[in-house]
């Protein structure tokens with residue numbers, strides 16, 4: 001196995017163009033597990049550790065440009081106000097050691113339906129900035145996941161950054177696991193209120209072949225909140241409205257039975273998390289300032 005060590009982004013792109021089957025390695029928390037278990041034996045490993053740009057982030061007026069290798073710990077420490085949903089999701093990833101190395105670029109590279117960044121990115125509205133020697137493009141997060149552990153990257157492309165809209169309202173992330181740390185999600189749910197556009201967006205993890213949004217549930221809720229004048233009045237969301245939203249979120253799942261949980265349990269749990277995160281975020285919206293976010297909890 002050859003180890004390629006580009007010193008700059010341009011060198012990394014050139015190396016990927018020359019060796020399209022080279023496997024990029026950032027924090028290595030997915031790649032090294034696969035190599036250690038002999039699930040993967042690539043001819044070339046492309047180490048991105050010396051590409052400094054990938055560890056930087058920049059908060060603009062409307063969005064944050066998050067370098068692909070920014071570790072979860074940095075997101076939790078520095079971007080809690082701008083990206084509360086992603087910061088909450090980052091909290092639930094593994095352990096401090098993994099959070100110090102792993103990042104969103106690697107989560108997107110692996111594209112596991114159970115990856116914790118995905119529901120938060122779907123709910124917030126994100127774009128993945130990818131590049132090759134042929135040029136750069138931005139892939140809307142809704143188009144990024146193409147199948148189980150598959151994504152929209154071309155063989156010669158690398159992820160440079162993720163552009164995530166800054167929170168304009170409360171966001172939440174909830175995850176079901178067999179314990180509170182070091183656990184892959186049985187299922188997970190992200191929800192973001194967007195008062196600026198008077199919309200709600202969702203993200204579901206580990207309950208379909210790819211991370212998905214509950215679009216019908218979003219459409220139902222957006223229409224109900226609009227017609228009922230909820231955004232202006234800030235009145236309490238009725239239990240029947242929350243239940244219908246939860247049922248539609250559960251219906252958006254297409255889960256499997258596996259060692260972590262049954263399909264029917266996953267559907268049920270997604271409904272519970274949808275109802276809870278809607279209640280938490282709406283209560284925050286109704287409260288003082290109407291933009292604060294609560295800490296997430298297990299369903």
Ligand SMILES: Cc1cc2nc3c(=O)[nH]c(=O)nc-3n(C[C@H](O)[C@H](O)[C@H](O)COP(=O)(O)OP(=O)(O)OC[C@H]3O[C@@H](n4cnc5c(N)ncnc54)[C@H](O)[C@@H]3O)c2cc1C
Nearest residue numbers: 024026027028029030031094102103106107109115116159
């Ligand atoms: C003990 C343990 C517990 C874990 N728990 C969780 C958990 O709770 N939640 C969770 O979501 N994940 C978990 N993971 C998985 C892993 O930590 C995450 O997926 C993490 O985000 C991967 O980031 P990384 O930088 O380490 O990626 P790497 O392992 O370096 O790479 C992952 C994939 O992305 C590709 N890649 C990396 N960077 C780029 C780039 N810039 N451009 C293109 N492709 C790229 C790699 O080629 C590889 O296919 C766990 C892993 C371990 C070992």
